[in-house]
Amino acid sequence: MPWTDLSSVSGVTCKASATACADKTTIYYIGSSHCGGLVSKFDMIFLQWSEPTTSGSIPTSPYERPGEEMKWVQCVILGHKIYVYGRFTAYKMNILDTSKLFWSTFTLSLTYSRMQLYSAILLNDSILYIGGTFSSSGGCQTNSNQELPISIFNTNDNTWRIVTTSGQIPTSKCYHASVYIPQHNQILLFYGYNDITINSLDTLTFTLTIPVILNSGGPLRLLVGHTATLIGAYVFIAFGNHKDSYKWVTIYDPINSIQPIPASPTSPSNINIGAVIAGAIGLLIIGIILGGMIIGFLRPIIERANINRVNYDQLP
CATH class of the missing domain: 2.120.10.80 (Kelch-type beta propeller)
Structure with missing residues (x-):
């Protein structure tokens, strides 16, 4: 489709x-x-x-x-x-x-x-x-x-x-949305405002019932302003507004995961200046230590290879 x-x-x-x-x-x-x-x-x-x-x-x-x-x-x-x-x-x-x-x-x-x-x-x-x-x-x-x-x-x-x-x-x-099923003399009413039910109306007696749905699926939350169209033996329910942004799918992707809700940006008045400065100093110290370790690891390799020799005395 x-x-x-x-x-x-x-x-x-x-x-x-x-x-x-x-x-x-x-x-x-x-x-x-x-x-x-x-x-x-x-x-x-x-x-x-x-x-x-x-x-x-x-x-x-x-x-x-x-x-x-x-x-x-x-x-x-x-x-x-x-x-x-x-x-x-x-x-x-x-x-x-x-x-x-x-x-x-x-x-x-x-x-x-x-x-x-x-x-x-x-x-x-x-x-x-x-x-x-x-x-x-x-x-x-x-x-x-x-x-x-x-x-x-x-x-x-x-x-x-x-x-x-x-x-x-x-x-x-x-x-809500409705479809007429002439073979059964029924009109099905799908959902609506503050309503998650499906109703069935008998067009001969005008009696309303709640039909038995044999499996789970479909919108389980408030669905309004949608359409319902009968094509063959299927009722297609499309569009509308949900209370929550969920949807039913027919394909399972194990890699697909629920994405975290983005955090709201923090206003300047709520920022702890002391914490920011302390964090920045901490990151600087960690960077210096890691830089020294990397240099110490690479120095003998470069010296043995005699490639792009550098005067390490000039390094901090």
Whole structure:
């Protein structure tokens, strides 16, 4: 699984906390804190960046900060339509038609306002919005009533409904990642803020369980802001932030060792001048003694070889 560095491709727009969806051979990056436009796209065939001009009901932020209207949200693509919900756009479902680069907006009131930090899963013709928070401050929503409401958006008639889960419900679920496994009618929820568990959601009964993991491995500490992608029978978990800088590896190198933490530089006010002077004098004396021993050892050798004779009387 080799990495390919594409940072040399010109035209890239700096983005943070963006959402991305791929329409065939084009990746669309939407929202976030950025230094360009609301939408950037990357052509995977010709390896080219561009910032297309969109029209229609273009999402805007009430704080007039570019991209803040769509930060910490996720997009879902169905056909040529990209669906983005939440953040400062409040009760609005924003849809970007990639074939026309046209935005349309549906204002609805059934689901929550300012929803963000959730995971979005496409299930047939519906989009499931799981967990997250409904606060502009970014703090995770606590399920005090032992419920994890799931908002479902029907893309056929643009309507919402809310279902309530049962079973082993987590106290909170945000900054997590999800994948849908259609063969098992399950959605797996991986980790999240203050959460090191993996949860399983049955898409037929909306029952939450904690699946049995048959071996050890994977992140055992807080992992947030990561991605989860289903490829064949494997779920790839990548990126994100760890509480500690540890990682799992598949190759053992006996030479590789834990490096010591560099000591902080000592400020001049904390230096013991007397100790420094004493140490310097001690090193000088040791150097003189070692120098005399080396000279005494080499003198008869040089004299016998009669090479580069030196007048040792001039030596100290």
